[in-house]
Amino acid sequence: MTQSRRMLVLRAVVEDYIRSQEPIGSSALTKTHDLGVSSATVRNDMAALEDEGYLIQPHTSAGRIPTEKGYRYFVDRLATVVPLSQAQRRGIGTFLDGSVNLQDTLQRAARLLSQITGQVAVVASPALSKATVRHVEIVTVGVNALLAVVITDTGRVVQHLLHVAGPPGQDLLARFTRSVNAECASASLSASAETVRAMASRPDYRSLRTLADSLATAFESMADDESARELYMAGASKLAHQRTLADVAPLFDALEEQVVLMKLMSALSEEAPSNGVGVAIGSETHTPGLLHASVVTSGYGRSPDSAADGPGAQSGGSAGAGASGSDGPVAFVGSIGPTHMDYAATMAAVRAVARYLTAFIAQDGGDEPD
Numbered sequence: 436m437t438q439s440r441r442m443l444v445l446r447a448v449v450e451d452y453i454r455s456q457e458p459i460g461s462s463a464l465t466k467t468h469d470l471g472v473s474s475a476t477v478r479n480d481m482a483a484l485e486d487e488g489y490l491i492q493p494h495t496s497a498g499r500i501p502t503e504k505g506y507r508y509f510v511d512r513l514a515t516v517v518p519l520s521q522a523q524r525r526g527i528g529t530f531l532d533g534s535v536n537l538q539d540t541l542q543r544a545a546r547l548l549s550q551i552t553g554q555v556a557v558v559a560s561p562a563l564s565k566a567t568v569r570h571v572e573i574v575t576v577g578v579n580a581l582l583a584v585v586i587t588d589t590g591r592v593v594q595h596l597l598h599v600a601g602p603p604g605q606d607l608l609a610r611f612t613r614s615v616n617a618e619c620a621s622a623s624l625s626a627s628a629e630t631v632r633a634m635a636s637r638p639d640y641r642s643l644r645t646l647a648d649s650l651a652t653a654f655e656s657m658a659d660d661e662s663a664r665e666l667y668m669a670g671a672s673k674l675a676h677q678r679t680l681a682d683v684a685p686l687f688d689a690l691e692e693q694v695v696l697m698k699l700m701s702a703l704s705e706e707a708p709s710n711g712v713g714v715a716i717g718s719e720t721h722t723p724g725l726l727h728a729s730v731v732t733s734g735y736g737r738s739p740d741s742a743a744d745g746p747g748a749q750s751g752g753s754a755g756a757g758a759s760g761s762d763g764p765v766a767f768v769g770s771i772g773p774t775h776m777d778y779a780a781t782m783a784a785v786r787a788v789a790r791y792l793t794a795f796i797a798q799d800g801g802d803e804p805d
Contacts (some may be wrong), residue, residue: 442508443470444480444664445489449501449509453775459499503774504715506644506729510778516710517779519787527791537590540795541667544559544768544788551784555690558788559697560665560767560795561589563657568619568627573612573650575602583650585657588621589736589765589796591677595653599645615650624658627651666693683704689724690771692719696722704734704767711789714784717774724763733783733789734764736796768792 451459464470470477479526481499484490489505494499501509519527524631530547534540541558566587581597603611614634619627628651634640635647671690690696690746699720703713715730715798749750768789 437689440470440472441480441483442512444477445484445501445505446509446512446765448484448490448499449505452500453777456775458493458500460498463498475731483579501775503719506716506774506778507719509558509583510714510716513710513779513782516782516786524787526680527787531791531795537796539664540792541665544792545667545669548768548784548788549673550771552627552770552772552776552781553670553673554770554776554781555668555670555673555769556770557696557700558667558768558792559700559766561591562664562668562711563587563591563593563660565589565736565763565765566591566657567621567623568654569621571612571615571619571650573597573608573615573646575608576634578602581608581646581649585653587624589759593657594650595656596650597646597652597653599649602642603646607643611640611646614640618712624654628654628658664697666697685724685726687724689722689728692724699734700730700767703730704764705734707733710782710786711785714778714782725771727774728733728771729776729778730769731778731785732767732769733785734767735789735792736765765796766792 443524444464446548447464447470448459451467452644461474461481464477464481465472465474472480481490484505485492485499488502489508490499493500518524527547531543534543541560543554545558548558555563566589568585569588570586572584574582574584576596579599579601581599581602583597585595585597587593612711613635615631618630618634622630631647631651635644640647668690671687691752699722701713703715707713712731712733715734717726717729717751718727720728720730768785770776770785774782792804
């Protein structure tokens, strides 16, 4: 009973500190929470929590504040992420529905998430390595050149110039393009490369071997090109109003290290628990610049139930599987803020935006960037 009550005290300290950002004392805690015990008992519990590493006393006469361990316990006990209200979800839909393509949607999503949380928002474009082929167009652009336009299921559009010995006949090229679309639709880029190379061995396509090899190489380069991923960020200017210069400088450095940030947030989204939201607190990020920050992220893409907070969602959406389906997420959306952030609100906002992006890709994946 004592241990159970002690953890209720810890939760109360975390909640009050997130709200006030001032050290919490036992007397204030008993006034704001119905803990059923005296201030003296709460004081003893807080001392025990400090001994166990969940709280720290910044000054001798001050109250206590949570440690990383305290925040981790609090976050881990947020078993369910409370869905946003219907009005909030409508607001997300209204803001994002005006976008003209995937790139615009991701930029808007970053700005919106930053506005909701008051923190730095980061949204990654879908990874080509996890994309499947949606449609391919091949058109003649010169005597020895063709242009392949590859559209993926995640809405990415990539153009590749294919060099050939001479222009194939239009009828043969059209037939080859139809075969590519029929046999590569919904296949990964790597698998599509193998399929196209195999097609070149067929009697009716042997004259297109150079073209097939060039297209297969284009598919392979897309699958391997992680550098093609874009990172959309918003809200960095908000940091200057929340942190001292000494804290902000390393944090800005961390935000500029986009490869490190992408690796961290991708791993978090892929390893997210059943609520679909991953959280790294302070040293858990293994990034010096984020030592006094927390990262909240969720994957988006390819989850049959991840649209619960997206367009047309009904009130009371499931808090079950997040944005990562059986094939895993194709990208992530996340928020970076101080360790005393409002975790419940941030996790709800991140998950809602991730689910909206999943629904957008599923419904409008064919919207091509200009």
